[in-house]
Amino acid sequence: MGVDHDEWAMYNTSIHGCLYEAESATMDWSKPSKKGNYRVPTCAYCHMQDGNHNPQQFGTIYSDMGMFEVDRGAPKHKAKRDAWIKKCQDCHSPRFAADKLKGMDDGVRLSFTKWREAAAIIVGCFLDGVVDPMPEGSPPDWYGHYTFSLLPGGDPRFYATSNLERLGLEMICYLIGNTYKALAHMSMYNATYGNGGAFETDRKLIEIKTEAAKLRRFAAIEKKIGLEHKAEAFWQHGEYSDLLPGWKRKPGDIDLEWFKRTDIPHRANADAPVQPHGH
Numbered sequence: 001m002g003v004d005h006d007e008w009a010m011y012n013t014s015i016h017g018c019l020y021e022a023e024s025a026t027m028d029w030s031k032p033s034k035k036g037n038y039r040v041p042t043c044a045y046c047h048m049q050d051g052n053h054n055p056q057q058f059g060t061i062y063s064d065m066g067m068f069e070v071d072r073g074a075p076k077h078k079a080k081r082d083a084w085i086k087k088c089q090d091c092h093s094p095r096f097a098a099d100k101l102k103g104m105d106d107g108v109r110l111s112f113t114k115w116r117e118a119a120a121i122i123v124g125c126f127l128d129g130v131v132d133p134m135p136e137g138s139p140p141d142w143y144g145h146y147t148f149s150l151l152p153g154g155d156p157r158f159y160a161t162s163n164l165e166r167l168g169l170e171m172i173c174y175l176i177g178n179t180y181k182a183l184a185h186m187s188m189y190n191a192t193y194g195n196g197g198a199f200e201t202d203r204k205l206i207e208i209k210t211e212a213a214k215l216r217r218f219a220a221i222e223k224k225i226g227l228e229h230k231a232e233a234f235w236q237h238g239e240y241s242d243l244l245p246g247w248k249r250k251p252g253d254i255d256l257e258w259f260k261r262t263d264i265p266h267r268a269n270a271d272a273p274v275q276p277h278g279h
Contacts (some may be wrong), residue, residue, distance in 0.1 A: 004065060004173050008043075009195060010185040016040045017187070035090040046087055058084070066177030069112040073105040104183035107191060107198075111179045114201050115172055118208045122168045123150055125212050130219040131162045137231030138162070139241050144249025160241055164211050171204040 011017045019040040031037040033045050047055040060072040060080045073081060081101065088097035125131050126148045135146040141155035149156045149165045156169045178196025182188075191197045222229050235241075 003196070004177060006178050006190075006195060007181055007185070010178070010181045010187045010190055011043060012187075013182075013189050013194065014185045014187040016185070041091075049087065058087075063180075065173070066108075066180035067172050069108065069115075071105065072108075073102060100186060104180070107183045108180050111176050111198065111201060114205050115176050118168060118171055118205050119150060121208055121212045122164055123148075125164060125215055126150070128216075128219075130215045131164055132215060132218075132229070133162055133231035133235040137235050139236055139244045140246030140249065142246055143254050144246045160235075160244055164208065164215065167204065167208050167211060171201065171208065175201040175204055 012021065017040075020042060023039060027038060033042070033049070038045065043055075047058045049057075060077050061070055062068075063070045071077070084101060085094050085097045088094075088100075122131075126134070131148075135148050138146070139160045140146055141149070141157065143155060145153070145155070147154040149161060150168065156165070156173075158166055158169060175196045179191055179198060179201065182190035182194070182197060187194070189197075193199055219229070221227075
């Protein structure tokens with residue numbers, strides 16, 4: 001489903017997923033998805049239990065693919081946590097389930113310490129004017145703006161942006177998000193060594209620090225010799241870059257007030273009282 005939507009890979013590399021792959025050909029799929037009918041849970045067993053076709057029912061709160069830090073073990077989420085543990089009790093003890101979910105909480109909390117460290121480095125480079133290119137030296141974003149991608153109103157993107165911002169987005173979108181998904185599905189391989197786990201996140205943090213150090217070193221040298229740096233023209237224009245929609249935006253094309261609303265799930269803070277429909 002894509003590196004930023006790797007739920008299937010996270011399930012598939014868990015103990016549940018490995019058993020499913022090994023035994024699915026001999027399972028009797030005519031049986032209802034109920035306790036005792038299958039040796040391992042499938043995606044539908046947990047996410048579509050009791051015939052509910054809203055797979056989000058098993059979520060705690062919207063977190064934009066895991067990119068918002070959410071304390072899923074907090075008292076305000078107790079009802080959801082209890083529901084998770086109850087489903088796990090189809091096969092496991094409540095103590096075992098609660099312990100594994102606490103491990104998920106701890107892992108997510110640790111992963112976001114890495115992200116905050118990275119974000120501080122990236123934003124610091126922007127505030128000191130050493131990012132290359134700065135927003136005004138890149139094509140306008142999807143909204144037609146030149147706002148730094150990690151600031152409010154910015155548009156994080158993998159294209160037409162500085163390498164430092166790209167590395168940051170890969171970290172939060174591909175790695176931090178997938179660490180949560182791996183831990184939620186008990187895929188310890190992907191939570192550590194594998195796709196989007198702790199070790200990949202550590203390497204990405206080093207890449208971000210290395211890029212930031214280069215930018216700062218270049219800026220210091222340029223200042224010392226009196227060289228005024230200007231972003232290369234190819235950052236803004238080229239056969240592909242000139243096709244980007246930001247160039248074509250006119251006043252009124254984008255309803256900016258829509259993005260300021262707090263009753264829209266993906267614009268609300270992850271731990272705000274507003275919760276998306278169906279959760």
